[in-house]
Amino acid sequence: MAWDFETDADFQRQLDWMDTFVREEIEPIGLIWNKGTDPFDVRNPTTCALIKPLQEEVRKRELWACHLTPDLGGQGYGQVKLALMNEILGRSQWASRVFGTQAPDTGNAEIIAHYGTQAQKARYLQPLLNGEIVSCYSMTEPQAGSDPAEFRCRAWREGNDWVLDGEKYFSSHADFAEFLIVMAITDPDVPVHHGATMFLVPRDTPGIEILRNVGLMHESLDEPGSHGWVRYNRVRLPADAVLGEPGKAFELAQKRLGGGRIHHAMRTVAYCKRALDMLCERALSRHTQGSLLSEKQTVQNYIADSFIQLEQFRLLVLYAAWWCDKGDRHKSRAYISAVKVQAAEVLHDIVRRAVQVHGALGCSNETPLAGLWMAVPMMGVMDGPTEVHRVTVAKQVLRHYTASPDPLWPSEWLPAKIDAARRKFADYLDDTVGNL
Numbered sequence: 001m002a003w004d005f006e007t008d009a010d011f012q013r014q015l016d017w018m019d020t021f022v023r024e025e026i027e028p029i030g031l032i033w034n035k036g037t038d039p040f041d042v043r044n045p046t047t048c049a050l051i052k053p054l055q056e057e058v059r060k061r062e063l064w065a066c067h068l069t070p071d072l073g074g075q076g077y078g079q080v081k082l083a084l085m086n087e088i089l090g091r092s093q094w095a096s097r098v099f100g101t102q103a104p105d106t107g108n109a110e111i112i113a114h115y116g117t118q119a120q121k122a123r124y125l126q127p128l129l130n131g132e133i134v135s136c137y138s139m140t141e142p143q144a145g146s147d148p149a150e151f152r153c154r155a156w157r158e159g160n161d162w163v164l165d166g167e168k169y170f171s172s173h174a175d176f177a178e179f180l181i182v183m184a185i186t187d188p189d190v191p192v193h194h195g196a197t198m199f200l201v202p203r204d205t206p207g208i209e210i211l212r213n214v215g216l217m218h219e220s221l222d223e224p225g226s227h228g229w230v231r232y233n234r235v236r237l238p239a240d241a242v243l244g245e246p247g248k249a250f251e252l253a254q255k256r257l258g259g260g261r262i263h264h265a266m267r268t269v270a271y272c273k274r275a276l277d278m279l280c281e282r283a284l285s286r287h288t289q290g291s292l293l294s295e296k297q298t299v300q301n302y303i304a305d306s307f308i309q310l311e312q313f314r315l316l317v318l319y320a321a322w323w324c325d326k327g328d329r330h331k332s333r334a335y336i337s338a339v340k341v342q343a344a345e346v347l348h349d350i351v352r353r354a355v356q357v358h359g360a361l362g363c364s365n366e367t368p369l370a371g372l373w374m375a376v377p378m379m380g381v382m383d384g385p386t387e388v389h390r391v392t393v394a395k396q397v398l399r400h401y402t403a404s405p406d407p408l409w410p411s412e413w414l415p416a417k418i419d420a421a422r423r424k425f426a427d428y429l430d431d432t433v434g435n436l
Helices: 009-032 044-061 079-089 093-098 105-115 119-130 247-286 299-327 331-358 369-379 384-399 415-424
Strands: 137-140 154-158 161-172 179-185 195-202 206-216 228-236
Touching: 009 044, 009 079, 009 093, 044 093, 044 195, 079 093, 079 206, 079 299, 079 369, 093 369, 105 137, 105 195, 105 247, 137 161, 154 179, 161 179, 161 195, 161 206, 179 247, 195 228, 195 415, 247 299, 247 331, 247 369, 299 331, 331 369
Parallel strands: 137 179
Antiparallel strands: 154 161, 161 228, 179 195, 206 228
16 A cells, blocks of 8 residues: 655755745746846856856756756656645746756657657757757647648758748747758648658748747837747658657647646645745735734635635646656646646636735735736647546546436436346345335
8 A cells, every 4th residue: 555645855955955045046036037038048158157057057967958968967856746846836937947947848859858869868858858958849830729720831851852831930049049840741631640741940041930929918018028939831851850759749749738738737736835835824814894804704714715726736746747757648637738738727716816915015026926817828838738638538538437328317227127126135124115
């Protein structure tokens, strides 16, 4: 019976060190370099000089890129350990870069490690693992949304080369990435899930045009966005630019996106914890109507409800991570979708209560609550909309059931089942009970 809710002592010491390190060394960075500074832009000499010593501290503690296997320079931690780590790292945008776990580089490194050739790994993977470069995942299209059947970006053979043409949207870090991983339709005559191919595209390849860099909804229009709307103008690529096999892009995408979805949920635990911390601190600090807010029953309800929701969500995330570590594809898929749905809902509820308790201050730009509030709708859209993941959960649940033989009677209450039960216990039933 291996049913445990404790973290082993050695790893807990690592988590305790991370907690202090993030609070004291990393979170202050975000207070200074916040507006208009992308934490992942390796072209910025100031932030690179600031980040490098912190990364060295992380490497000394053997906590660098822990999602990677030891042969790739990581610790090969499973998803449960990563969940416990991300509860801490999610408090600061800068923390993932310091610990070598920033998106989209983590997922990109994973699929290059699994599907790349030796030449591709030497050119793209090792510098990525060392934190020397960043990458871009260019899959979403402006007109397609969650329907890949609407993909229009195409690639076709011309002699020994491939020609890539089309537009991609929300290609994060496209402007300063060293390379992009691009999904394109290479066989329009078969279903899209069998006719798309992934390509490794160096950023300096002729024909790549950034139409504009889109910002997130909480960012000012005056700030430079980091999510590129990219036009690929007949970009010519060599035959060895294909990542994996032609037609297998969605197989690679699922390998990459599954991990990304659960990691979003892991970091959402950190967002919720931060909002709950602020809610509680405010309740203990603010005096109004003759007493502290913490003594008001409504505020106590806010705190209790937020704590309960957060603990339920956190345990669901850890359970999903546990299924991933067990290697059960069907179970992990259902639970990853479940936590993806819950992430937006729990974050919404806890942040809303925190804003309410802060009053006018909570509506200002002088607390992190505005940014957390704006993360709610984004959490419901990125890596597949909430509605799609609800469908996934429902389908996985329904796999364990069969239809009732009589549509008018639920299977558990069929008269035939009652008769079968009477026959099974006939020797124990007297006439009175048997005639009920």
